[in-house]
Amino acid sequence: MSTARKRAPSARSLETKAKILDAAELVFAERGFEGAALRDIATLAAVPVGLVHHHGRSKEELFCQTVRRRATEMAQIRMESLARLKESGDLTLYAILDCFMRAYITLAETEGAPWRAYGRLVAHVSSDPRWKGLTEECFDPTASAYLDEILTLYPDAERAAAAAGQVYSVSSMLAHRNSGWRIDALGEGHQETELERLVTFCAAGFEAILNGS
Amino acid sequence: MSTARKRAPSARSLETKAKILDAAELVFAERGFEGAALRDIATLAAVPVGLVHHHGRSKEELFCQTVRRRATEMAQIRMESLARLKESGDLTLYAILDCFMRAYITLAETEGAPWRAYGRLVAHVSSDPRWKGLTEECFDPTASAYLDEILTLYPDAERAAAAAGQVYSVSSMLAHRNSGWRIDALGEGHQETELERLVTFCAAGFEAILNGS
């Protein structure tokens, strides 16, 4: 068939492609899809512009690939965390949300720029209906798995209520990572924004709407 | 002085400027700052491109003016609502958050496109540090006033904790308005996303972190 893959790419090629994706995620995260220029990505990756087109196929494709690469890894980590939590038997709403959030926040706080950029990338993706397809592909499976677990704990709750709680929680988590400057400005001080506080907020809010539905 | 204002603009001029701002808020909301083209704004407003430059001075200035126009009105409404609430004497955390959120959600649900666009505009502004100055000017005074009221109810709470709650709450409110498609997708159904549910979530979460701090 004509759909057969070409022969495996060389090590050099893979390395170049990785460099391009590394640069792309920083630039896309910083400036958004429209604001990012392929030329800046090429410069940061220290490759000619042509190569960015060659590996990315198009700006839109490159953006999707960039998100997909991290999202795949993130989803895997989150599913493993959830599996471990289920084995531990400590299934509470707080524990499930903590599991979901800690998986990312830990990476962002310890693994440096790439994962910090990913948070902003996700914020761009999930605030623009343009990326609806990408969202469904990258985020929905994991979100649904966690949602199911929560609904098991609250069998009388409506799924729609839980879905709202999930979306509010994720947006709070993104604000926690991406809008620390807002919290500092309003709070008149600098703080290690604590993960516990975020999870406490979301768990209490979540429980309130699950019981009330 | 050379800072003296020129003579008052004609009625025609004010009308044109309003048309331009009306168009600008829709285009900026839809496509973000970078993605919006002054040409599209001009087309939508049915004026030549040159006029957009004349009234806006620059793309960045035009963006700020667009946000400022609605933000000023929003801030006034929110401050009046808060004053009325204080007179009523029914000062609870839930009532304060309901007051803050209902002020906007009502406009978005009853006043059509412009106020719905404003929600997305605010999301763009508060997710990009580039607009830090604009944020401080347009949103911080109102946010602080509500924050003070909440801290009066919880005198032992840290201001930093309340600031975090405020930021989480606002981001949840923006998600409520702007990411309804996400809630629908995860909830597998269409719903009148209810304001009560949002306020319940935020009030419960807020209280949990205020008591715990």
Next chain:
DNA sequence: GTCTATATGTAGATAGAC
């Protein structure tokens, strides 16, 4: 204030040599 014409820069994409 209004509008036309144009200046200037830069974007994404492509063709083709190596």
Next chain:
DNA sequence: GTCTATCTACATATAGAC
């Protein structure tokens, strides 16, 4: 796969007639 050169389109901004 890699890289250079170039095509085409459209962006913001300005100068100047009305």
